[in-house]
Amino acid sequence: MELKYQTGFGNEFATEAVEGALPVGRNSPQRAPLGLYAEQFSGTAFTVPRALNRRTWTYRIRPSVLHKPFQPYHRAISDVQANDAPTLFKSSPFDEVVTTPNQLRWDPLPIPGEPTDLIDGITTIAGNGDSFAQTGIAVHIYACNADMTDRYFYNADGEMLIVPEMGGLTIFTELGVIEVSPGEICCLPRGLRFRIELGVSSPTVREGSSRPAGALTNVRATDTAATDTADANSAARGYICENYGQHFRLPDLGPIGANGLANARDFETPVAWFEDKDGECEIVAKFGGNLWSCTSGHSPLDVVAWHGNYAPYKYDLRRFNTIGSISFDHPDPSIFTVLTSPSGEPGVANCDFVIFPDRWLVGEDTFRPPWYHRNTMSEYMGLIYGAYDAKEEGFVPGGGSLHNQMSAHGPDLDAFEKASNADLKPQKLEGTMAFMFESRYIIRPTKFAMETAQLQHEYSEVWQGLKKNFKL
Numbered sequence: 001m002e003l004k005y006q007t008g009f010g011n012e013f014a015t016e017a018v019e020g021a022l023p024v025g026r027n028s029p030q031r032a033p034l035g036l037y038a039e040q041f042s043g044t045a046f047t048v049p050r051a052l053n054r055r056t057w058t059y060r061i062r063p064s065v066l067h068k069p070f071q072p073y074h075r076a077i078s079d080v081q082a083n084d085a086p087t088l089f090k091s092s093p094f095d096e097v098v099t100t101p102n103q104l105r106w107d108p109l110p111i112p113g114e115p116t117d118l119i120d121g122i123t124t125i126a127g128n129g130d131s132f133a134q135t136g137i138a139v140h141i142y143a144c145n146a147d148m149t150d151r152y153f154y155n156a157d158g159e160m161l162i163v164p165e166m167g168g169l170t171i172f173t174e175l176g177v178i179e180v181s182p183g184e185i186c187c188l189p190r191g192l193r194f195r196i197e198l199g200v201s202s203p204t205v206r207e208g209s210s211r212p213a214g215a216l217t218n219v220r221a222t223d224t225a226a227t228d229t230a231d232a233n234s235a236a237r238g239y240i241c242e243n244y245g246q247h248f249r250l251p252d253l254g255p256i257g258a259n260g261l262a263n264a265r266d267f268e269t270p271v272a273w274f275e276d277k278d279g280e281c282e283i284v285a286k287f288g289g290n291l292w293s294c295t296s297g298h299s300p301l302d303v304v305a306w307h308g309n310y311a312p313y314k315y316d317l318r319r320f321n322t323i324g325s326i327s328f329d330h331p332d333p334s335i336f337t338v339l340t341s342p343s344g345e346p347g348v349a350n351c352d353f354v355i356f357p358d359r360w361l362v363g364e365d366t367f368r369p370p371w372y373h374r375n376t377m378s379e380y381m382g383l384i385y386g387a388y389d390a391k392e393e394g395f396v397p398g399g400g401s402l403h404n405q406m407s408a409h410g411p412d413l414d415a416f417e418k419a420s421n422a423d424l425k426p427q428k429l430e431g432t433m434a435f436m437f438e439s440r441y442i443i444r445p446t447k448f449a450m451e452t453a454q455l456q457h458e459y460s461e462v463w464q465g466l467k468k469n470f471k472l
């Protein structure tokens with residue numbers, strides 16, 4: 001399948017899969033072209049200021065309302081266990097366990113042994129805020145080995161920022177088809193209906209990139225045998241930031257100027273695509289913190305044409321214009337912000353999505369890794385590929401770490417020793433891509449996250465060897 005994208009961030013796009021399907025000069029004519037139904041898809045309140053207003057007009061074969069009533073959803077992972085497997089896809093309030101101030105770190109979750117699609121393969125690690133009040137985020141890991149075929153999903157609680165770590169995904173949405181591979185991200189707006197298949201038809205390889213997208217990252221021995229034989233089309237794993245708050249947007253650039261960091265023109269939104277498919281299918285919804293299921297007699301991906309600025313997008317993280325110090329000191333990591341979801345308070349994010357990509361380190365008389373730190377913001381970190389410069393080992397692709405509000409963290413003993421004694425020649429960090437979801441609210445781990453065998457109980461040992469070097 002050859003995919004086409006429109007470029008830009010939050011643009012007023014207009015696209016039709018069949019010529020003449022898009023009305024001209026009005027949104028809702030008495031009779032829409034080609035016998036289609038006109039339906040508005042609102043991503044912000046009608047009255048939000050124009051610069052932030054998000055909505056899209058769709059022209060579809062049937063209106064979205066044509067489905068049977070929803071029932072509570074039960075995950076079915078096999079005939080034997082059908083309808084009694086609890087979902088690990090959790091939502092606010094994140095009060096299953098008392099939240100610890102300890103630094104936490106996890107190994108990657110294994111790929112399931114049973115055929116599991118992406119929705120059933122979602123495990124919630126942590127979260128904060130309140131989906132009912134539209135604040136906060138949830139941090140999920142997906143690990144799956146099956147396509148969504150005759151079922152579809154939408155999330156009424158928040159947009160979903162997908163960060164693949166292993167294997168590509170083809171995401172069929174109401175508004176077009178997106179392929180995304182490790183090194184890229186995809187954002188699916190609140191309410192958008194979609195289904196996801198494993199693999200991509202054309203893994204992207206960027207010139208100058210140190211690592212082809214779609215290639216598998218190294219998998220730790222703690223993973224199951226299923227993972228060892230996985231290839232890019234049979235298994236997938238990655239991270240999801242479910243954002244209950246304001247939509248992710250590009251950060252303001254201040255004194256950086258008119259260009260830099262993630263440039264708007266590098267974001268890609270699909271062109272219109274539809275399936276005219278009759279027959280029973282399932283629609284799973286996340287609404288009010290719970291999963292629901294209903295049936296429909298047709299595919300909900302039946303939008304023949306659309307126009308508007310509320311749409312899914314993808315972005316290749318290797319196009320990020322990384323800016324850093326060319327004199328001394330390690331800058332605050334906000335310099336690496338790709339997207340931000342503001343809270344009501346200026347400069348204080350509901351969630352920042354920050355990356356640590358390939359870059360030059362040239363600081364003179366500088367301790368070059370991230371410094372020791374206590375932060376009023378809470379930091380969940382993941383690793384897409386390569387190694388992170390503040391940790392010598394234990395932080396691996398597919399794993400994660402959580403350093404919550406005012407919990408001390410920083411380089412481990414080996415990283416400290418190495419950086420303190422390094423010859424400070426210009427150095428290029430290559431083949432690495434770590435990221436952070438940083439939030440103003442304490443990120444509360446789930447019961448699963450605190451009880452899983454993947455939790456590294458010895459994590460705090462990495463700092464215990466730090467010596468007293470003080471001399472008068």
Ligand SMILES: [Fe+2]
Nearest residue numbers: 373375379409
């Ligand atoms: Fe930090």
